[in-house]
Amino acid sequence: MNENVINQGLYYLDWLLDHKAEFELMTLRKFGQLIADNFDWSSPRLLCIAGNFTKYDEYAVQQINRNIELYQYKHYSDGFLMLDLVNATTAQTVYIDDSSMERTQKSNIKTFKTVSDYLDQANEQLTDRFESLKAFMIALGDDVQMKTLKYYIAFKRIKNFACVEVHPQSNSILVYLKVDPTTVTLEQGFNRNVTNIGHYGTGDLEIRINNDENLEKAKIITTY
Numbered sequence: 001m002n003e004n005v006i007n008q009g010l011y012y013l014d015w016l017l018d019h020k021a022e023f024e025l026m027t028l029r030k031f032g033q034l035i036a037d038n039f040d041w042s043s044p045r046l047l048c049i050a051g052n053f054t055k056y057d058e059y060a061v062q063q064i065n066r067n068i069e070l071y072q073y074k075h076y077s078d079g080f081l082m083l084d085l086v087n088a089t090t091a092q093t094v095y096i097d098d099s100s101m102e103r104t105q106k107s108n109i110k111t112f113k114t115v116s117d118y119l120d121q122a123n124e125q126l127t128d129r130f131e132s133l134k135a136f137m138i139a140l141g142d143d144v145q146m147k148t149l150k151y152y153i154a155f156k157r158i159k160n161f162a163c164v165e166v167h168p169q170s171n172s173i174l175v176y177l178k179v180d181p182t183t184v185t186l187e188q189g190f191n192r193n194v195t196n197i198g199h200y201g202t203g204d205l206e207i208r209i210n211n212d213e214n215l216e217k218a219k220i221i222t223t224y
Helices: 002-018 020-031 055-062 115-121 124-138 212-222
Strands: 045-050 067-075 081-089 145-148 153-156 160-167 172-177 191-193 205-209
Touching: 002 020, 002 045, 002 055, 002 067, 055 067, 055 081, 115 160, 124 145, 124 153, 124 160, 124 172, 124 212, 172 212, 205 212
Parallel strands: 045 067
Antiparallel strands: 067 081, 145 153, 153 160, 160 172, 172 205, 191 205
């Protein structure tokens, strides 16, 4: 079974990409418009889980321009199960540049800046805070991965645990954490509960970093 898990996963991934409209409609009916609108089809991930993978499996996924992660599971006593990241590949994500479109199409399209654009516009102070936050996130474990998406930067293990936006206009960084907001003391101007507020990325706790003190407090909450 292990030797087929990658091929089987690629088949399911291609099937999903061929049926995006049906999947979005199903999600819309079951979970509502807010969830359906948050799909990002620019960089889908494939997670393959098996008892073991060979060096040939790891080599093979490196040759495929897909976001593929291989996890090896291990059973322990008392029913514990561990998922160990064996290999991760990142596809080159290409965003469509509206400059390549015909002029007649441009007039009807509203363009938005990406998180990479905002990082390029950030001043030295904001850039230094972002780099400090990024280094802290990555140092949380060997299995932590960083993924730059269109509107935010995701830090994840198997799932996202933090999503970061950069806002040079207000000289601030917004972090959305997968932390229960009811377990954290909320401070006006620093963090808030966004469970029922629409936003990019995942996580119900929003943290605003606009000074070094908030940066250090954010690092502490990230480890919750």
